[in-house]
Amino acid sequence: MLRGMGKSRLARRAFVVMGCRALLGAGLLAVARPNAARGRPSDPNVFTGQDILDRLLGLARERAWKDLAIGERMGAIGMALRRTPYAVDSLELHEDREVCSVNLGGMDCVTFYENALALARLLGRGGGDSHALVAEVSFARYRGGRLADYASRLHYTSDWFFDNEAKGVVRQITRELPGAVRFAKRVDYMSTHPEAYRQLRANPDLVARIALIEAQINSREMAYVPRERVAQAQSRLMTGDIIGITTARAGLDCAHTGLCYRHEGVSRFLHASTTEKAVILDQDLATYLASVPSHTGIMVARPLEVT
Numbered sequence: 001m002l003r004g005m006g007k008s009r010l011a012r013r014a015f016v017v018m019g020c021r022a023l024l025g026a027g028l029l030a031v032a033r034p035n036a037a038r039g040r041p042s043d044p045n046v047f048t049g050q051d052i053l054d055r056l057l058g059l060a061r062e063r064a065w066k067d068l069a070i071g072e073r074m075g076a077i078g079m080a081l082r083r084t085p086y087a088v089d090s091l092e093l094h095e096d097r098e099v100c101s102v103n104l105g106g107m108d109c110v111t112f113y114e115n116a117l118a119l120a121r122l123l124g125r126g127g128g129d130s131h132a133l134v135a136e137v138s139f140a141r142y143r144g145g146r147l148a149d150y151a152s153r154l155h156y157t158s159d160w161f162f163d164n165e166a167k168g169v170v171r172q173i174t175r176e177l178p179g180a181v182r183f184a185k186r187v188d189y190m191s192t193h194p195e196a197y198r199q200l201r202a203n204p205d206l207v208a209r210i211a212l213i214e215a216q217i218n219s220r221e222m223a224y225v226p227r228e229r230v231a232q233a234q235s236r237l238m239t240g241d242i243i244g245i246t247t248a249r250a251g252l253d254c255a256h257t258g259l260c261y262r263h264e265g266v267s268r269f270l271h272a273s274t275t276e277k278a279v280i281l282d283q284d285l286a287t288y289l290a291s292v293p294s295h296t297g298i299m300v301a302r303p304l305e306v307t
Contacts, residue, residue: 045138046093047130049104056080056104056119057127066123070303071240073120074113075261078270079281081107081116086277091153095202098150100138102130109257110157112272112279113242114140116259117169117303120240124306140169150199151209156187157244157254159217161301170242170301174222177236177300179229183222188214189251217253226297231286234260234267237300243269243285244299254299260285 059080060066065073087106093099104115118136122128139145142152143163154160164170174180191211194200200207224246225233237243237260247255258271261281269282282288289295 045134046099046101047134050130052104053130060123070120070124070305071238073123074116074240074303077116077119078259081279084279086272086274095198098147100134100147102134102137107272109272113257113259121306140164151206156217157257158222168304170303173302174224174299177225177233179225179233180223183224186218187251187253192251224297224299227289227295230289230298234285237267240303242301245295246297248294248296
């Protein structure tokens with residue numbers, strides 16, 4: 001799923017997880033830890049939804065979410081966000097600069113799991129305010145935890161998984177699942193479709209940097225569980241696992257994302273739905289995948305407790 005696609009929603013989503021940071025070199029990760037104690041993260045940042053944050057923090061206190069494992073916290077937060085309207089382009093605020101925008105009143109499939117993860121991590125640190133929440137989102141959203149420019153955002157899902165594993169935010173568990181095989185598909189959608197992204201149209205010099213990041217992604221050993229094998233793997237999934245839905249679309253790794261939510265022993269898909277135009281708890285993951293011909297399988301990252 002790509003973040004920030006410009007014209008088409010698919011392009012938008014492709015950006016979502018493709019992580020393009022100013023290319024600090026292949027393995028160069030200068031990790032900037034979120035500092036909730038410092039309060040306000042560096043400007044410019046945009047936050048919308050103080051009333052929703054207050055409601056969620058109130059529920060967290062009433063229901064003792066802080067005592068839950070981080071995946072269960074994410075599931076509780078995600079369920080509390082059901083019926084939140086689907087919103088596109090909430091991150092695409094400027095052509096000349098990148099800002100860390102957080103909107104709790106409208107989400108796409110990526111900002112949904114980012115927000116749930118960030119709030120779960122915030123609760124694990126003992127709570128905080130909107131500034132601390134934005135700091136958590138920024139840490140996960142940008143390469144190495146540092147916001148620089150549009151190319152520093154983790155646009156491709158597989159790159160988001162890779163970078164956040166390096167930062168200690170998640171652990172990639174795809175290879176551990178029954179039926180997992182090598183993911184050999186190449187990503188290049190952003191660099192080959194720059195016209196689909198307003199930032200790339202306005203800043204053509206970014207395209208070459210995006211292409212270098214795509215080359216890094218393509219050099220990695222990755223895995224996925226093909227659609228026909230997901231039924232046997234989904235019993236191993238846990239609430240809060242982040243699901244990347246792989247796609248047949250050329251140049252993309254994942255076309256959709258969401259969370260696993262185990263309900264009565266069934267691994268259901270909790271996501272911001274483009275068809276329902278809202279966050280919903282969908283059917284079991286294997287059935288959901290079978291309903292969309294272009295969905296080819298899953299990649300999975302499990303959230304880690306904050307340290």
